[in-house]
Each structure stands twice: as structure tokens, then as C-alpha cells.
Amino acid sequence: MEAHVRKLLDEKYHFFNHPRFIEHDPIQIPHLFSRKQDIEIMGFWVAILAWGQRKTIISKASELINFMDGSPYDFILNHHPSDLKRFESFKHRTFNSTDALYFIRFFQQHYQGNESLETAFSFRYNAEEKTVEQAINRFYQYFFNDEFAPKRTEKHVASPDKKSACKRINMFLRWMVRNDQAGVDFGIWNNIKTHQLVCPLDVHALRTAESLQLIQPGPTNWKKALELTENLRELDPEDPVKYDFALYGMGIEEKTIWK
Template identity: 60%
Template structure:
């Protein structure tokens, strides 16, 4: 990695990891809330819906929040069957009412037994894990393991076991885990380390990273996300995913 590449990444990280980044990004959705569980629920949902234009993602996430009376945690815990009718018309691309109702079922089941969604991602010997690979596999199996799970909903929860880059879940973990004083990421989880995070690798980040020589692998899959993370870990072993801001920013600038 050349000195000019390092300088560019540091410059763009500083440029985009700042509060004025928030309003135009899906992370603005959980930033509307202050309660930990509300942040988790809406952060998770905004991340899962994060494909397509950012404006549309934000609008659809706001629609979900409105349907939950702008109190996601309270609604998830206490909704009755009759409250679910309002979700039957919800749709975002291939995410439909069946998926929506199962997500609500999962949230209700989970939060009746747990205080934080972080618990759903934890694995035995979490501290000893190099990356969140096992956390993502474990979460997928747990999320998809409840009674009445609809098979079609599986496509919305990626897993490294299927070689997916897990872009949206990695982005959600970045939001919840990364801790700094910039005001963008929340840093409300402390059992997963920022050093374990894996880069959210979408087509734009992938294209910029390849142009900068950070990825050599031809396919774009889970191993590619690990390769990119390993390259960025050389710059900051404790917080490699902070450079998501830089690569994403360069992507939306049309750097490549």
C-alpha cells in the first residue's frame, strides 16, 4: 500500500466520519432514538433494508418506525395480533409483509428473554475470535431457527457459511460496535471488539478497494471481505472498519 493511498484513506475517513454524514445515510434512522433497544431494532432494520437508493431506504425505514408508533422496542414487546394488520402492505424491493411479520415475531421472542440484541451475535470464546465470522453464522442460525420461520425470509439474513459478503450485517455491527468521539457510529455494544469487525463490502466499496490495490481476489464474497479487512488492519489493527467511511465516500464521489 503506497503512502499516497494511506494518506487518501485517512483524509476521506476524517471527511466522512462526522455528524453531517448522518442525515443522508440509513444510520440516520437509529439516530432518531435514544433508548438502546430502539437503536438496535431500527438500526438492524435499516441495515437489512439498505439496498437501493439511500433516500428510498431512509423513507421505507421511517415508514416502519411509524407503523411501530415510533416506539419500536415497546411495540415489539407488547404488540397484539390485531396490531399486525397495518404491516400487510409494507414492501421494499423483495422484502414484503411475510418478512416484516417474522421480524416482529423474532424481536418479540428475543427481547422477552434478552436485554440487548448484542446477545444474539455472541459466541463461546467471543474474546478469542479474530473476526465476527462465527458471530454472523450463529446469528443467522438463531434468527432463522424460530418456529414458523418462513423460508423466503432467509435471503434477507446473510451468513459467511453461504460465502456472502454479509455487507448489511457487517454495516449494522459497525454502527453498534465502533467507538469514537465523531458522533456517527453508536458504540453501544462492548462484548464484540472493533478489531473483530469485517468490512461491509458492497459493489462500490469493492470497486474502489480494487482500484487502490487493497483486493486481489477475483470474486466478491466473504473471503474478499476478509482480504479487504486484513489489508486495512495493517493501517489500524484496533479499528480497521473505520475506513468504510473512506471507501464508501470515494465511491459516492465517483472516484472510480
């Protein structure tokens, strides 16, 4: 990798991996909470909703919090069936009330038997697996292992088996797993290791990575996400995904006010 690319990525990583990033990003939603389960629930939900304008994503996630009376984990475990009617009006792009109600059903069933959402990703965990590829595939199967799972909801939860780049899931895993004390990522999970994470690949990161010749031009899919992550391992084998801050940040830098 060219020396100037290394220098640029390191500089931008340190610039964007800063608490000021939170104010303008959907990650601010889980940062509203201190309880682990609240962070997990809203972190996962806002990550899945993360397409379109950031302002709209944040607004819609705030709407969900209001529907759950400001306490997602307590609502998930203790709501009454009549409380679910308020979700009938929810819609964000193609994600609608049917999807929202199934998310609640999944969360309730999971947390009734588990302390953390991490176990949904780390069951049958293999520390020798190079990446989270199979962890995400297993999570997808677990998430939809319900006779009442709506077919339409499947399009909102990606998996490598479906050839998706899994940008939203990879972003959520970065939030939960990375722990560098910078104050942006939470680092509240322990089983999945930082070196196993795969870089979230959205249009901003893709454009930047191609311009820096970190990846060859091509479709945005799981293979491309792995290609990018493998090249970033040259910079940091233990934490390649930290450069997501740099790639995403440079991709949107011209549109931001926080420089």
C-alpha cells in the first residue's frame, strides 16, 4: 500500500473517531442509553434503518423510542398487546409496521432467554473463523427461525449467503465489538473479536476505497467487503475496521459542517 494512502487513512481515522462524530450520526441513538440491552436494541434497530438521510434516520429511531416509552428493553419484555397498536403508523422507506412488530417479537423471545443480543451472533462461535461471515449467516437463520416471521421482513436483514455486503449488520457489529476508548463505538461485546469484523461498505466508503485503489471497481457485495477488509489488514491486522471511520468520513466530508 502506498505510504501516502497509509498516512491519509491514519489521519482521517483519528479525526473522525472522535465524540464529535456522534452528534451528526445515527450512532447518537444508542448513545442515549447506558443499559447494555437498550444500547443493543436501539443500536441494531437504527443500523437496520440506516439508509437515506441521516436526519430522517435519527428522527425515525427517535419515534421508535417514543413508542417504547423511552425504555426499549423494559418495553420489549413487559409490554401489553394493546401497546403494539402505536406501531401501526410506523414507516421508514420500505420498513413498515409489519417489520417493526416482528422485530419486537424477535427481541422479546430472545431476551426472555438471554442477557445480551451478542448470543444471537456468537452461538456456535468459532474463534478460528477469520471473519464474522458465518456468525452473520447463523444470526440470519436464528432471526427468522419463527413460523410467524413475515417474508417481507427478510429483505431488511442481510446475510453473506445472499451475497449482500451486509453494510448495516457490519456497522452494528463494529459498534458493539470495537473498544478503543475513543467514545464512539461501544465495545460492550466480548466473544466476537475485533480482527474478525468486516468493513461496512456503503456508497461513501466504496467511492473512497476505489479512489484510493484499496479495491477494484465492481459490484457492492460480500466479496467486495472482504476484499476491502483484507487490504485494510495491511494497516492494522488486529483492527482493520477502524478505517471505516476514515473511508466513510472522507466520503461525506464535503457535506459536513464539523471539520
